[in-house]
Amino acid sequence: MESGIECALSKFADDTKLCGSVDTLEGRNAIQRDLNTLVMWADANLMTFNHDKCKVLHLDWSNPTNSYRLGREEIQSIPAEKDLGVLVNEKMNMSWLQCALAAQKANRILDCIKRSVTSSSKEVILPLYSALVRPHLEYFVRFWCPQRKKDMELLEQVQRRATRMIRGLEHLLYEDRLRKLGLFSLEKRRLRGDLIAAFQYLKGAYRDAGEGLFFRDCSDRTRGNGLKLKQGKFRLDIRKKFFTVRVVRHWNGxxxxxxNAPSPVVFKARLDKALGEIV
Incomplete structure (x- = not known):
């Protein structure tokens, strides 16, 4: 399918995404040429694209919002689209709606557990929550990581509710319930995931892909962990929320x-110990 394609083409199962920069007229024309190429490929292989499922998502505030055609029909332009379970909008500030959808789905599953399971013991509720509910609150969270307190609290309320369902813990403070259950808050789990991903990019399996994502701080300061990263300066708040930026301060701490952990397994164990000491 990618033969002759000029722009970036991403494929997963039966989903195909064509992405290109349109800051010039040539960029817009390249996307249209690629769409024409895809139509010819489909015709040659006796296949068709489902036009009703083909959409155009214009990213960035200054996007010229050009129109495109797939064959003879114009492709509908939309302000937001769900991509592999994550809602992406044209301004890339999608976390608030993603949080609402994730919390809604997780709460529905908690309702089902409450109605269907008679036992409220730790041995029953905790595995059910960990396996069936929490994944919805953390799916692809590296990409849509919530930054507003309102969004973070919306997700945290689901875990608060789940821990209150466990017999004997109903009247304890949330922090005490987490301590007795051996859990981290969802906010701390997101930080843990960020730091594990950073370790993989800096010293682990994704080291080659990580070159250029982070920059070493080559100052003469001797205090710290010996692998300090440089904290960049950005004008827009949305840039500060990107993974490669938001993780730097926490990594340096x-x-x-x-x-200096020799492997991801050792790093996770030492990281959990460090995070356990943070309130």
Missing amino acids: LPKEAV
Whole structure:
């Protein structure tokens, strides 16, 4: 399918995404040429694209919002689209709606558990929550990580509710319930995931792909973990929320023994110990 395609083409199962920069007229024409190429490929292979499922999502505030055609029909332009379970909108500030949808779905599953399961013991409720509910609150969270307190609290309320369902913990404070259950808050779990991903990009399996994502701080300061990253400066708040930016401060605050871990397994153990000491 990608033969002759000029722009970026992403494929997963039966989903195909064509992405290109349109800051010039040539960029717009390249996308249209690629769409024409895809139509010819489909015709040659006796296949068709479902036109009703083909959409155009214009990203960025300054996007010229050009129109495109798939064969003889114009493709509908939309302000937001769900991509592999994550809602993406044209301004890339989708976390608030993603949080609402994730919390809604997770709460429905909690309702089902409450109606269907007679036992409220830790041994029953905790595995059900971990396997059936929490994944909806964390799916692809590296991409849509919530930054507003209102959104973070919306997700945290689901875990608060789940821990209150466990017999004997109903009247304890949320932090005490987490401690007794051996859980982190969802906010701390997101931070943990960010730091594990950073370790993989800096020292682990994705080291080759990580070159250029982070920049070492080559200052003469001796305090710290010995692998300090440089904190960039950005004018727009949305840039500060990207994974490669938001993780830097937390990485620089890790103890030396965690950063120098010889493997991801050892790093996770030392990271959990460090995070356990953070209130």
